[in-house]
Amino acid sequence: MARPSPLEIYALLDKSNCKECGYDTCMAFATDILERKIRVQDCPHLMQDPKQAKNREKLIILITPPQKPVIIGTGDRAVTVGGEEVLMRHQLTYYNQTAIFMEIADDDPDLEETVKYLTDLKIERIGDVLTLDGIALRNVSGDADQFKLAAKKITEISNLPIMLCSINADILLAGAEEIKDKKPLLYAITKDTWEQIGKFAVQNGLSVAIFSNNLDELMSLSATLQKLGVKEIVLDSGTYYGSGNLSITYDNIMQLRTAAIKKENVNAGWAVMGVPASYWSLMDISDDKKLWEHQYQELIMGAMMESIDTNLIVLHTGKKKEEIWALLALMTLRQSVFSDPRIYPAVDPGLYKIGEPEDMAMAPIFVTSNYRMTKIPVEQDLKGANLDCWLLVVDSEGIGIESAVAGGQFNAGSIAEAAKEFGAFDKVKHRILILPGMAARLSGALEDEANAFVVVGPRDSSGIPKFMETQWKPDEFMKEYESWGED
Numbered sequence: 001m002a003r004p005s006p007l008e009i010y011a012l013l014d015k016s017n018c019k020e021c022g023y024d025t026c027m028a029f030a031t032d033i034l035e036r037k038i039r040v041q042d043c044p045h046l047m048q049d050p051k052q053a054k055n056r057e058k059l060i061i062l063i064t065p066p067q068k069p070v071i072i073g074t075g076d077r078a079v080t081v082g083g084e085e086v087l088m089r090h091q092l093t094y095y096n097q098t099a100i101f102m103e104i105a106d107d108d109p110d111l112e113e114t115v116k117y118l119t120d121l122k123i124e125r126i127g128d129v130l131t132l133d134g135i136a137l138r139n140v141s142g143d144a145d146q147f148k149l150a151a152k153k154i155t156e157i158s159n160l161p162i163m164l165c166s167i168n169a170d171i172l173l174a175g176a177e178e179i180k181d182k183k184p185l186l187y188a189i190t191k192d193t194w195e196q197i198g199k200f201a202v203q204n205g206l207s208v209a210i211f212s213n214n215l216d217e218l219m220s221l222s223a224t225l226q227k228l229g230v231k232e233i234v235l236d237s238g239t240y241y242g243s244g245n246l247s248i249t250y251d252n253i254m255q256l257r258t259a260a261i262k263k264e265n266v267n268a269g270w271a272v273m274g275v276p277a278s279y280w281s282l283m284d285i286s287d288d289k290k291l292w293e294h295q296y297q298e299l300i301m302g303a304m305m306e307s308i309d310t311n312l313i314v315l316h317t318g319k320k321k322e323e324i325w326a327l328l329a330l331m332t333l334r335q336s337v338f339s340d341p342r343i344y345p346a347v348d349p350g351l352y353k354i355g356e357p358e359d360m361a362m363a364p365i366f367v368t369s370n371y372r373m374t375k376i377p378v379e380q381d382l383k384g385a386n387l388d389c390w391l392l393v394v395d396s397e398g399i400g401i402e403s404a405v406a407g408g409q410f411n412a413g414s415i416a417e418a419a420k421e422f423g424a425f426d427k428v429k430h431r432i433l434i435l436p437g438m439a440a441r442l443s444g445a446l447e448d449e450a451n452a453f454v455v456v457g458p459r460d461s462s463g464i465p466k467f468m469e470t471q472w473k474p475d476e477f478m479k480e481y482e483s484w485g486e487d
């Protein structure tokens with residue numbers, strides 16, 4: 001599908017360059033609206049001038065992605081699912097990563113503690129903070145009051161978006177009535193419940209998830225609900241385990257995504273979800289397998305779904321503290337799959353302060369490259385070791401150390417130049433540089449170029465604490481450095 005160009009968008013704007021939106025020109029506004037950094041509502045002329053109403057409508061249609069976005073929840077943690085323009089990330093980028101919801105039963109005695117833990121869960125990894133996206137509250141009790149009580153409780157202790165799950169429409173809507181102001185996702189509409197749940201969703205402006213393992217039926221329900229006035233839909237074609245069923249699950253999701261992105265079927269133009277957690281209700285877990293062997297099945301399904309840009313997944317494993325490994329695996333994978341290929345993985349070269357090295361005459365100076373995936377982990381390891389030191393980040397054209405040494409982008413000259421440019425030796429009373437182990441072969445040339453004593457550090461920055469303990473002897477190094485002039 002061809003994307004609209006900034007010029008096409010510009011043609012629908014006021015073109016007065018009035019700057020009221022904060023942009024100097026309407027053209028700059030057009031460029032950023034295409035990148036979803038701003039919204040149509042940010043131009044007061046489009047919103048308030050009745051003469052521009054037609055252009056506003058045209059613009060909204062022009063920039064609405066073929067797979068429409070769905071917003072679940074309210075406030076800071078509201079999550080957008082779907083809204084993608086491409087099938088493969090490299091064709092442009094994915095805009096909204098797979099939202100991970102954790103299922104909790106409404107009769108879970110640990111509900112409160114679990115919700116608090118999941119709400120506060122934060123994993124820091126290479127400069128990003130990874131968090132969970134929502135709670136899927138399952139009606140296991142079969143009791144509407146219990147469901148309402150649990151839904152209300154979650155909203156009191158958490159700002160995470162909620163997906164209400166029940167196959168009983170009366171119970172589902174009892175819970176929805178209780179927390180409708182929090183904009184929960186209603187799961188699930190079937191051929192038997194579409195009218196009752198659909199009407200409630202329209203009246204209250206809520207999003208719904210449709211479930212059917214028959215794609216034709218799914219499309220038919222999608223069409224019916226849109227006609228009814230439902231504005232936000234998530235499609236669930238089922239998550240199936242057992243021999244051959246992984247490929248059926250995969251195929252169904254890909255068919256829906258393809259039909260949406262290629263605009264083959266307007267009824268498919270919505271976010272797609274999967275429920276890896278269904279493993280625990282569909283499969284026999286009373287066999288000889290160990291618990292982790294079952295959990296792995298669920299996580300493999302979750303990983304498969306993330307890798308094909310399924311827009312929302314519901315997990316069972318990972319809600320307990322001791323199951324953090326499961327979320328670590330899926331959140332790490334998600335971070336990789338959804339990184340923007342258009343953003344160059346480089347950070348600014350410079351001299352970075354770690355801890356409080358200012359008053360330390362012998363504060364160590366570590367050298368690294370400006371590849372983002374190198375600089376950030378090194379920085380985190382230095383902080384994790386509670387070191388007060390300097391980190392000299394050299395411009396290696398955003399390439400990692402090993403490749404940049406081989407390709408010549410990370411060389412003695414560029415390191416010496418960076419040390420001079422950023423005044424590394426002005427901050428300390430020594431002339432010692434700690435070179436990463438992977439660049440050891442540059443040490444001789446660097447000593448000449450930078451007029452410094454060069455120590456080779458560990459190959460991996462996780463070895464820095466040990467290196468500091470056993471090999472960092474700045475006074476000895478400086479004695480040796482000073483003796484050079486006497487030779």
Ligand code: SF4
Binds near residue numbers: 013019020021023046
């Ligand atoms: S507020 Fe609207 S008219 Fe004014 S510069 Fe921005 S886009 Fe153009």
